[in-house]
Amino acid sequence: MIGWNAIGDAPDAWTCEHRQTPFDAQCGVGFWRHYVARSVTLGVRTDTPTPYEGDNYVIEKHVTGAPRRRIVRYVLNRGGKVTGSAPAATCFERPGEFEPSALVRNTSAQAYALPTERHSEATVDPLRDLMRRYAEGDDEVFKQLYELLSPHLYRLCKRLTRQPSEADDVFQETFLRLHRARATYLPGANVLHWAFAIARSAHLDRLRYWRRRPEALGAAADTAEDERLCADQQYGPEAQAQARDLLAIVTTALNKMSEKNRHAYILLREEGLSVDEAAALLGTTSTVVKQRAHRAYEQLRTALRAAK
Amino acid sequence: MTFREASTRSRASDGPPAALYDRIRASIEATPASTIGTRTRVVLALAAALLAVASVLLIASDVVYQRHAVGLEVGTQSIPHLLFVLFAVVGLTLISTLVALTRGRSGLGPDVTWLALVAGLVTPIYALLVLENPVHAHDSAVLAVDISPWGLRCAIIATIVGTFVLASFAIALSRAIPAAHGLRGAAVGAAAGAWAGLTVFMFCPSSDIQHLLVGHVLPIVAFTLLGSVVLPRVLRA
Numbered sequence: 001m002i003g004w005n006a007i008g009d010a011p012d013a014w015t016c017e018h019r020q021t022p023f024d025a026q027c028g029v030g031f032w033r034h035y036v037a038r039s040v041t042l043g044v045r046t047d048t049p050t051p052y053e054g055d056n057y058v059i060e061k062h063v064t065g066a067p068r069r070r071i072v073r074y075v076l077n078r079g080g081k082v083t084g085s086a087p088a089a090t091c092f093e094r095p096g097e098f099e100p101s102a103l104v105r106n107t108s109a110q111a112y113a114l115p116t117e118r119h120s121e122a123t124v125d126p127l128r129d130l131m132r133r134y135a136e137g138d139d140e141v142f143k144q145l146y147e148l149l150s151p152h153l154y155r156l157c158k159r160l161t162r163q164p165s166e167a168d169d170v171f172q173e174t175f176l177r178l179h180r181a182r183a184t185y186l187p188g189a190n191v192l193h194w195a196f197a198i199a200r201s202a203h204l205d206r207l208r209y210w211r212r213r214p215e216a217l218g219a220a221a222d223t224a225e226d227e228r229l230c231a232d233q234q235y236g237p238e239a240q241a242q243a244r245d246l247l248a249i250v251t252t253a254l255n256k257m258s259e260k261n262r263h264a265y266i267l268l269r270e271e272g273l274s275v276d277e278a279a280a281l282l283g284t285t286s287t288v289v290k291q292r293a294h295r296a297y298e299q300l301r302t303a304l305r306a307a308k
Numbered sequence: 309m310t311f312r313e314a315s316t317r318s319r320a321s322d323g324p325p326a327a328l329y330d331r332i333r334a335s336i337e338a339t340p341a342s343t344i345g346t347r348t349r350v351v352l353a354l355a356a357a358l359l360a361v362a363s364v365l366l367i368a369s370d371v372v373y374q375r376h377a378v379g380l381e382v383g384t385q386s387i388p389h390l391l392f393v394l395f396a397v398v399g400l401t402l403i404s405t406l407v408a409l410t411r412g413r414s415g416l417g418p419d420v421t422w423l424a425l426v427a428g429l430v431t432p433i434y435a436l437l438v439l440e441n442p443v444h445a446h447d448s449a450v451l452a453v454d455i456s457p458w459g460l461r462c463a464i465i466a467t468i469v470g471t472f473v474l475a476s477f478a479i480a481l482s483r484a485i486p487a488a489h490g491l492r493g494a495a496v497g498a499a500a501g502a503w504a505g506l507t508v509f510m511f512c513p514s515s516d517i518q519h520l521l522v523g524h525v526l527p528i529v530a531f532t533l534l535g536s537v538v539l540p541r542v543l544r545a
Contacts, residue, residue, distance in 0.1 A: 137343045142336070146329060154324040171324060172332050177483070179336045184346045184484035186415035194415050197486035201544045280416045283487040 127191040135185040146175070152271070153195055159266045160203045162255055170206060174199040196271065197281045200263060207259065245307075253303035257296055264292035265300075346484045350409050353480035357405075357473045361507045364465055369511055372461070373453055379444070379510045390443050397437055397509055401502040404430050408492075408499035409477065416487045427494035427532060434505050435525045442515040455514050459523020462508045466527035470504035474531060478542045488543035490536040496543075497535015501528030 130145045153174060157167040177198050185194065254262055267278040268289070279286045365377045375381070380394070407426045412418045455461070477496050485492060508524050
């Protein structure tokens with residue numbers, strides 16, 4: 001347990017358990033049962049600073065008073081979409097950014113009703129509209145498009161490359177390619193994923209270019225280069241130092257991986273893509289993406305164990 | 309603090325430097341960009357493919373045999389068999405073109421399984437259709453024209469048509485598939501080869517296996533390989 005609060009009161013109590021097994025969501029599908037009579041948006045409060053995106057959250061509802069105790073589990077994966085048979089969507093936000101708007105009481109359970117609009121959807125829809133207009137030749141929207149795209153793209157570029165200067169170059173090249181290819185944008189397609197694919201393509205082209213010119217390579221990348229952790233009053237210097245060490249270990253391990261495994265890890269774990277979305281972006285099958293990500297996880301686990 | 313917390317907090321400050329925007333804006337303003345959508349370009353490419361086929365059947369056939377579409381009217385052993393093979397080849401061409409040119413819902417291309425099927429199966433299916441039971445019998449009137457046992461004339465025509473169609477498809481999909489790779493290029497090449505194969509099937513009255521293999525089937529293999537090598541860079545943004 002990581003500090004999740006129980007929602008609802010006894011005798012019907014909800015608890016939530018945090019699991020870090022990204023592929024277990026699809027295991028035992030027959031176990032997941034749709035319990036609530038209508039679609040309801042489930043919410044979870046947390047005492048931790050930030051929800052752990054990408055992990056699976058298992059919410060168990062223990063129903064008493066029935067002939068036998070029933071346990072229903074909803075597994076919420078990245079983006080809060082409930083898997084299994086339940087169609088309800090959830091939105092993970094930091095505490096204080098949402099308030100339960102109403103208590104929804106059905107026959108035997110009690111849950112908070114949350115805004116159904118997903119955080120990611122709120123970002124994607126304006127992007128699609130802006131990109132469509134930009135593709136049609138409206139240059140005036142570029143600034144808005146840049147403001148929405150750049151944080152995500154820049155983060156991806158930093159993770160793809162090994163040096164900050166390279167990240168800037170790949171980032172700039174990505175926008176240039178996006179501009180040249182804007183008329184090819186498929187209306188309605190996910191702009192972020194499309195831009196991610198362009199960024200990855202730009203990065204791989206640069207890699208191929210430099211591999212043909214090994215004599216031009218500079219000093220080895222400083223793998224502990226990310227020093228822009230925010231100062232946080234909640235954590236002392238020792239905890240921050242520990243976090244930096246952890247980050248350095250993982251960054252080193254990532255830099256040692258093959259590009260294929262690293263890209264799969266970055267897209268799935270850090271950028272929040274589903275396996276199918278990552279497969280489309282990488283131009284491969286879902287099975288291959290899972291294998292590559294699994295290898296990446298294993299390498300990271302080995303690195304973390306060795307560091308301990 | 310755990311790694312996740314550290315990583316997530318570091319991500320909170322991941323915005324690009326402000327100076328980058330000015331550089332990007334300047335380079336974009338200096339770079340022209342087409343506003344012709346991919347859909348329009350694909351339609352034009354298909355029209356170009358049809359034009360190429362029609363040119364061969366009407367012009368080249370007239371020049372060589374003084375007749376149009378000789379492959380469809382002269383020396384066929386069985387009309388039903390001819391029609392079956394013709395429709396099968398047309399179907400193969402259309403399906404491979406559809407898969408090769410589609411961009412899927414995400415704009416990143418169709419599932420790789422479909423691309424692999426097109427890249428891997430167009431050649432063997434075409435070979436099976438034209439080689440297993442050749443459509444044509446001997447025809448003395450047509451054989452008065454020298455038909456190379458190596459299918460050189462057909463190979464040349466297939467090469468011209470295939471190159472024209474491949475170039476049209478490449479222009480249509482230029483920069484449209486950011487995730488393009490060798491398999492995608494091979495699928496587009498196979499589709500272009502299918503158009504070439506359809507053309508020579510309708511053009512040529514030969515029943516010689518060697519001729520069909522070299523002049524009709526081999527160009528499809530060549531275009532599939534050519535597409536896998538040349539096209540990915542063109543298709544990517």
